[in-house]
């Protein structure tokens with residue numbers, strides 16, 4: 001299959017009614033790191049016509065330092081936290097082609113300036129994907145091998161967006177690349193099903209969780225959804241030295257023990273959402289009806305019912321939802337040490353550490 005899975009820990013298999021999925025290739029322990037992956041593609045969540053400039057480095061997405069900021073020498077619109085990030089970006093995500101194309105799209109006279117943020121972000125994504133294709137055609141093939149959502153209600157919107165965006169970008173496209181509105185439409189449909197959000201740093205004062213960047217991780221994205229997941233993903237974007245790469249890697253860690261042959265699933269959103277919200281998001285954004293054990297039970301609940309029950313999923317939620325103010329991230333044990341399970345849980349959003357007194 002086109003997507004490489006990792007090591008001896010995981011294998012990729014077709015799962016009935018779910019497409020491909022990740023399966024434990026051996027017995028695995030709670031807290032174990034089963035996958036660490038760098039993004040295939042990463043792009044800013046700041047719309048092209050944002051009222052304020054993004055406060056994040058356009059390469060590593062760490063918060064920009066108050067002084068010593070480096071800007072792209074050609075467009076000066078794009079800011080970086082270090083000379084190293086700038087140099088890497090000029091040879092990758094902010095190549096001269098990207099710089100020229102984004103400068104054109106971000107011209108105040110551009111028809112995009114009047115368009116909604118979603119379309120501006122789709123344009124950002126298409127530029128990033130075309131840039132990937134120009135630089136490394138095999139990476140475009142990797143992107144195209146990912147699942148896309150055939151959502152009839154939205155296909156008109158995708159066709160419109162892809163034609164509009166492609167018409168703005170095509171004057172800059174190398175003719176031999178054969179980019180087309182059809183390719184742009186396929187890429188937008190893939191992006192919807194596969195992008196992971198890198199979140200702004202946690203703040204107890206809210207107002208709500210915002211996204212700083214979107215990333216596509218070609219192996220992690222093979223993980224299917226479950227409303228009671230056995231794994232969750234961590235990122236440590238703000239950590240490490242400026243210019244030190246890998247801070248945008250995603251780490252997949254197990255919440256509980258998983259036996260060989262079982263499917264590894266994450267939740268595609270915060271796990272404390274109620275049944276009707278989960279059902280709506282999974283259908284609108286991912287095109288499926290969840291048949292997990294929790295959904296089967298909660299489908300028959302009246303609002304507020306059974307929350308205090310001793311059902312396994314109610315116990316799971318009370319143990320693994322972070323209770324810090326304005327957080328509700330997912331807790332997972334720290335990795336085992338010397339083969340022994342760790343009784344400290346880490347939140348994948350606020351980073352809070354909590355001793356698990358139940359083990």
Ligand SMILES: C[S@@+](CC[C@H](N)C(=O)[O-])C[C@H]1O[C@@H](n2cnc3c(N)ncnc32)[C@H](O)[C@@H]1O
Nearest residue numbers: 017018019020147193221222223224225286288
């Ligand atoms: C990010 S992809 C996951 C990998 C995908 N199964 C594949 O074959 O590449 C998301 C898509 O997987 C499928 N999927 C994920 N979790 C599912 C579940 N619990 N039940 C049914 N389909 C699921 C849906 O089609 C969803 O749009």
